[in-house]
Amino acid sequence: SELLPLLQEAERADWNVIVQKYVERPLLVANRKCDLRLWVVVTCWNPAVVWVWPEPYLRLASRHFSWEHAQINDPFVHLTNRTVQRHDGVDAKEPDQDEAHIMMLPAFLKWAEELEHLNAISCWKERTWPKILEVVRTCVLSCKEDVGAHPSGCFELFGFDFLLDSDFTPWLLEANCSPDLCEDAGPSLRRMTETALKQIFELMQGISDENVALPGAGKFDCSVPGSGDWHLILREETLRGTKELELRRAVRASRRPPSVSTSESRSQHRDVLRATLGCSSSVKRPEPKEMGFALQPKELILSPKDPGRRTSESLRAHVRIAPRWQGCQTVEGAR
Numbered sequence: 370s371e372l373l374p375l376l377q378e379a380e381r382a383d384w385n386v387i388v389q390k391y392v393e394r395p396l397l398v399a400n401r402k403c404d405l406r407l408w409v410v411v412t413c414w415n416p417a418v419v420w421v422w423p424e425p426y427l428r429l430a431s432r433h434f435s436w437e438h439a440q441i442n443d444p445f446v447h448l449t450n451r452t453v454q455r456h457d458g459v460d461a462k463e464p465d466q467d468e469a470h471i472m473m474l475p476a477f478l479k480w481a482e483e484l485e486h487l488n489a490i491s492c493w494k495e496r497t498w499p500k501i502l503e504v505v506r507t508c509v510l511s512c513k514e515d516v517g518a519h520p521s522g523c524f525e526l527f528g529f530d531f532l533l534d535s536d537f538t539p540w541l542l543e544a545n546c547s548p549d550l551c552e553d554a555g556p557s558l559r560r561m562t563e564t565a566l567k568q569i570f571e572l573m574q575g576i577s578d579e580n581v582a583l584p585g586a587g588k589f590d591c592s593v594p595g596s597g598d599w600h601l602i603l604r605e606e607t608l609r610g611t612k613e614l615e616l617r618r619a620v621r622a623s624r625r626p627p628s629v630s631t632s633e634s635r636s637q638h639r640d641v642l643r644a645t646l647g648c649s650s651s652v653k654r655p656e657p658k659e660m661g662f663a664l665q666p667k668e669l670i671l672s673p674k675d676p677g678r679r680t681s682e683s684l685r686a687h688v689r690i691a692p693r694w695q696g697c698q699t700v701e702g703a704r
Contacts, residue, residue: 395535397434398427398429399429400433401432401434402429402446403427403428403429404449405425405539406426406528407421407422407529407530408425410524410525410526412524412573413518415513415614416607417603418583418604419505419603419641420596420601421599425501425531426471428451428454429454430445430447430449430454431469431471433446433456451471451551455468455470457470466555467556473557476604488534496538497538498590500591501529502590502602509603510603514614515618517614522569522576524569526569527546527548528544528548529544530544530545568596571595581593584601584606585606586604587602587604589602590602636674
C-alpha cells in the first residue's frame, strides 16, 4: 500500500502535517491548469464592509496538464502563479503584448461558450460567481473577530484564489494578503489593476469624506455611488465593542477541539491508524535535536492516477518536505 509510507512520514513529523487532495477533474483551458485571482477589499472589519473587483482574471500554467508521476514536481504544469510561470522561458513577450499565461474574464467566458457539457455563461452567473462571493463573505466573517479592527481610513487588499472544476464549481485555494499588483504584466491586466487601485483610493476618500452612502446591512453584489466599479458584497450593521470582541475570542477558543499535539491524542491517533492498516509495530521518530533542524509541516499531496476513478486504490501520494532551520524563518515567495 502507498498509504502506509505516508503515515510513517507523518508519524516521524509528530503528525504535524498538512494533507491536500487534488481536485480530480480541474477545468483545463487549452489543456492547461488554471485558477482565478479575485481582488477583495475590506474597508472595515468591525462592522465588516467587504468589496470585490467584479472581473477576476485567470492564471494559467505554461505547460499541458498531466497526471504523470514524472511531472508531479513540475511547477510549470501544476502551479499557476504568475510570478512562477513568467520564468518558464516559453512566454517571452514584448512590453505591449499580453502574457500567454494570463486570461481576462471576457476572453475566458468567450472560450467557455464552446464547452459542450454545460452552458458556461449561465452557469457562471447563476452558480459559480454567487458561490465565489459567498465563500469570500464566509472567510471574512470567520476571522473578523480575531482581526478586531483597523484605524479609520485604512483598508486591506486580498487576492483570493479559486480553482474551477470541470463543472464550473469553485474551490477556494487560499486568500493572500499583499497580492501581486501586476506592475510588470501585459497591457490588459495592467490596465485592469491600475484602474482598480485608483478606484480603491477614490472609494476610501469618499468614505472618509462621507460622500459614499452605504446601504443598510445585508449581502449585495452591486456598486454604490462613489465606489466606481468595485462591488459591495457585505455590510454588517452592528458595531461590537472591544470587550465584546475579546469575550467572543475567548468563547470561540474554548470551543475549539483539543490540539492533536497532546501525547494522548497522538497515541490514540496512532492506535487507530495501526489497527486500520493491520500494522502493530511502532515507527521510531528521529529527535529534532539529532537532525539539527526543527521539523516543519510536510505536505502530503494526493493525486489520482486515473481521474475517472475515485477509489482509494487510485490515489498516488507525493511527499514534499519543507524544513525550517532553527532560529530562522522561511519567506514565502511572491504571490
